[in-house]
Amino acid sequence: MNDQTKKITYTALLMALTFVMTSLVKIPLPTGYIHPGDGAVLLSAYILGPWGGLIAAGIGSASADYFGGYSAYMLPTFIAKGSMAFIFGYLMKRFPEKNLLYFAFPAVIAMTAVYFVSEVIMYGNVAGPLVNVPFSALQGLVGIVLVTILHKPLERFRLKPVKF
Template sequence: MNHQTKKLTYTALMMALTLVMTSLIKIPIPNGYIHLGDGAVLLSAYILGPWGGLIAAGIGSASADYFGGFGAYVLPTFVAKGLMAFIFGYLMKRFPDKNILFFLFPAVFAMVIVYYLFEIIMYGSIVGPLLNIPFNALQGLVGIVIITVLHKPLERFRLTPLKS
């Protein structure tokens, strides 16, 4: 299997995994739900790199919102999760000698900020969306735990080597 076919196949698999992990367990919160999908978002970036991770995480997460009845969140989710994956994948590629934990927190922080900014636009309030910040951060923290546990066992599936 050539590299392009492998990358396309892995991207489709990571989209599906992100959709399933986001949809599988849902814990309701005031404006949405908490899920395990952020683990798949970060795993997408780990396996595919920044651009492949952005596509797989963005489409997979946005699809979960679409099929889960949260259509208003499709665009915010695509941007937030895609950016989260891109930042994590980019920082890993740019600084291959660092521990991946250094890159997880900026990626989660970006996701939380993107959701907050979109919700300001959606709800017309600066104060109301503050309620979701701790929930989005908690969801990101769950993703950090998942990728921390899974990144070593899944290292052989990486398509982008640590050293450029």
């Protein structure tokens, strides 16, 4: 299998994995839900790199919002999860000698910030979205735990750092 075919195949598989992990286990909240899909978001960036991770995580997560009845969150989710994957993948590529945890926390902070700003715009106030900040951070921490557990067994599937 050539590199381009492998990239497309892995992107589609990780997009589907992100969708399933986001849709399968849902802990409902008044304005959304918590799920283990952030593990798949970070895993997408780990395997595909920044750009492939952005595509797989963004589309997979936004699709889960659409089919889950949260279509108003599709664009914020695409931006939040895509930027989370991009930041994680970029930092991992830029500083390969560092531990994964160094890269995961800035990615989760960016995801939480994007959701906060999006909800401020959607709801028209600052107080309401502040309630969701801890839940977004908790969801990101669950993703960090999952990628920490899964990255070693799945290391052999990582693509060579090439332009996507």
